[in-house]
Amino acid sequence: MLKIPPIEFEEHKLENGLQVLLHRDTRVPLVHLSIHYRVGSSYEKPGLSGFAHLFEHMMFQGSENVAKNEHGNYIDNAGGRWNATTSKDRTNYYETVPSQYLELALWLESDRMRSLNVTQESFENQRQTVIEEKKQSYDNRPYGLANLRFEELAYQNWAYAHPIIGAVEDLKNSTLEDATRFHQTYYGPGNATLVLSGDTGDGAVLKKVQQYFGAICDRTHPQVPDLEEPEQTTEKVESMKDPLAVLPAVYAGYHMPALGSPEFYALSVLGLVLSHGESSRLYRKLIYHNNWVSGLSVGPNQYKGPQLFFIWFQVQSSVNVDQVLQAVDQELERVREEKIPVKEIEKAKTQITFSFVAQMAKVARIGELLAHYALFFGDPKRINQELDRYLSITPDDILQAAQQVFHPLNRTLILVEPGT
Secondary structure, three states: OOOOOOOOOEEEEOOOOOEEEEEEOOOOOEEEEEEEEOOOHHHOOOOOOOHHHHHHHHOOOOEOOOOOOHHHHHHHHOOOEEEEEEOOOOEEEEEEEEHHHHHHHHHHHHHHHHHEOOOHHHHHHHHHHHHHHHHHHHHOOOOHHHHHHHHHHHOOOHHHHOOOOOOHHHHHHOOHHHHHHHHHHHOOHHHEEEEEEEOOOOOOHHHHHHHHHOOOOOOOOOOOOOOOOOOOOOOEEEEEEEOOOOOOEEEEEEEEOOOOOHHHHHHHHHHHHHHOOOOOHHHHHHHHOOOOEEEEEEEEOOOOOOEEEEEEEEEOOOOOHHHHHHHHHHHHHHHHHOOOOHHHHHHHHHHHHHHHHHHOOOHHHHHHHHHHHHHHHOOHHHHHOHHHHHHOOOHHHHHHHHHHHOOHHHEEEEEEEEOO
16 A cells, blocks of 8 residues: 655644644745634524624634734735635635744734624625625526525535525624624634644744734634434435526435545545546546536535535536436446446546645645644544545445445435526
């Protein structure tokens, strides 16, 4: 089995609960700082959706020593990159800067962790921004509403069923007090992981972290969501008209076990066998030989809890959708009945290895992976173990997972047709 040099890092915890992960890499004079808060849309409560994404915006609205929207300007002027993302399971804020600006990044992140301005003005402004974002990204974009509806239909548990961006009515009806309560519950050192990856300088970097973050009081009292998903006992099928869509599209999903389960690794490998590269099974059948589809995406949806094995394809205008669905079903039935040949599995493992090694070339990706394993598994050391989990998958593993997951009653299906 392939062995690559392990990623070396230190793990510390400050007295206020902040988890600190330090990876030193002096190949290039850059340092990546990322703070991951253990909060995403799955942590929200019915009637108060959209808050995790709202605070992705709110966190740039100024703090005690940093004016509104100045956070990004500081990083831009230092020649760095910055952004933030929200998922179902976590929210992160990051910047990659020349190493001489490490303390600038520490100061900026610590200032907004300690003293974010959660005001009526910023709340109202960013609430409207998110509402407009929903219009642009979903309501007025081809297949946007289908993207929102798919998980709402597939999941019975509201935690994963509702969209990350939230519901417009919930945002309109929420108050500043609701926002303040959400912020105090989740956005503090005791509910966060800070990663520094790259040219962090000498051994004094932990002292610098302590200097900027150590005195921040932890007021958080996070509530971990229940992500349990009931077994699906009947197929769910809906049809939608989309006036913005040019071609028909199909969304299909099969419930599968959570991230890190044996089935997750087996079906991740299978996803590549089916759709990654011109020699993959569905590419050859749906695109190369028949030119039935113009787009194809296959694989687990990468959530922390119960996942969906996702299959999406866009159908050429002259092609019968049922014909394409039948071809996909036949391929899934094939993987339920026949072991995948070792040659196909080895190709997928080579693709996984290439992707994993390529990520290790960037200090930003190393930092994000350390935080990912810390938050999702409670074990950042998995960064040195995860590749082996994929490389150990056998034809029997894939066959067993396919037989467990790919059956008609476990499927959710949305058919999108152009038109009104």
